[in-house]
Amino acid sequence: MNIALIQPATGTARVLDGKVAVITGSTSGIGLGIAHSFASAGASVVINGFGKPEEINDTVEGLQRETGSKAVYSAADMTKPDEIAAMVTLALETFGRLDILVNNAGIQHVSPIDQFPVEKWDAVLAINLSSAFHTIRLALPAMRRQGGGRIINIASAHALVASPFKAAYVAAKHGIVGLTKVVALETAEQNITCNAICPGYVSTPLVEAQIDDQARSHGIPREQVIRDVLLAQQPNKRFATVEEIGAFATFLASDAAASITGAALPIDGGWTAH
Numbered sequence: 001m002n003i004a005l006i007q008p009a010t011g012t013a014r015v016l017d018g019k020v021a022v023i024t025g026s027t028s029g030i031g032l033g034i035a036h037s038f039a040s041a042g043a044s045v046v047i048n049g050f051g052k053p054e055e056i057n058d059t060v061e062g063l064q065r066e067t068g069s070k071a072v073y074s075a076a077d078m079t080k081p082d083e084i085a086a087m088v089t090l091a092l093e094t095f096g097r098l099d100i101l102v103n104n105a106g107i108q109h110v111s112p113i114d115q116f117p118v119e120k121w122d123a124v125l126a127i128n129l130s131s132a133f134h135t136i137r138l139a140l141p142a143m144r145r146q147g148g149g150r151i152i153n154i155a156s157a158h159a160l161v162a163s164p165f166k167a168a169y170v171a172a173k174h175g176i177v178g179l180t181k182v183v184a185l186e187t188a189e190q191n192i193t194c195n196a197i198c199p200g201y202v203s204t205p206l207v208e209a210q211i212d213d214q215a216r217s218h219g220i221p222r223e224q225v226i227r228d229v230l231l232a233q234q235p236n237k238r239f240a241t242v243e244e245i246g247a248f249a250t251f252l253a254s255d256a257a258a259s260i261t262g263a264a265l266p267i268d269g270g271w272t273a274h
Helices: 029-040 053-067 081-095 118-146 167-187 205-218 222-230 242-253
Strands: 020-023 044-048 071-074 100-103 149-154 192-199 264-267
Touching (some): 029 053, 029 149, 044 081, 071 081, 100 118, 118 149, 118 167, 118 192, 205 222
Parallel strands (some): 020 044, 044 071, 100 149
8 A cells, every 4th residue: 555645634743752552453444544643643653464565564664754753563463362462562672662552453244143154253353352352451551650541442333333234343343332431441540541433434445345346246336336335324425534533543642632531432424323
């Protein structure tokens, strides 16, 4: 992915200078948008996810060149607690601290519940929910030692409402909101906040692929797929951008959001206002 396509918001201050962030699932899409926004605001970042080694190298180098912040890559598999622990250790050994954790890694599978493959259920729950438990339990000791931190869980509009055929995803995202509230309560007096961002549809390469697939399968134009299929429940009829998600995450990671914790915050064009 050409990192030059993701630009920091106009007038973005370096409100995260000196901070260190770990962002899971951040080699593309929403996670990469958040990583770029954080780095543009002055944070050093650990990115994580799958991809071709040369593309990941380009992403890391592009982040550093364009933002002036430091970036490193962890190949940790979010289904494996030992590798998650190694990713947190990498952040601490490389940068000496860990201020911000973003749990963004996620996968999807669509199937009627009585036909839902058990292995797909287990994989979705492991990556979308259990990985956040592991990153949080491993990051909290460092945050407590340094006197504070920010935890941001990327949930979904499906953390607040359901859709058919997405049993594992909806269950995992509802679970993320519950986990967010518990962590917020346990850390409320320690200058640590924990919040969930709940996006509707966001313009990413994965969504673009869905549009093309749906257009072919339904035999309808792209514009109709966007309006009447993907965005049927999204009243503003437009995709959010990764830059919007990144800017909001940067605000939640900043000192300005010190009193916001335990919240599930939609960026969904009015979807959950129904």
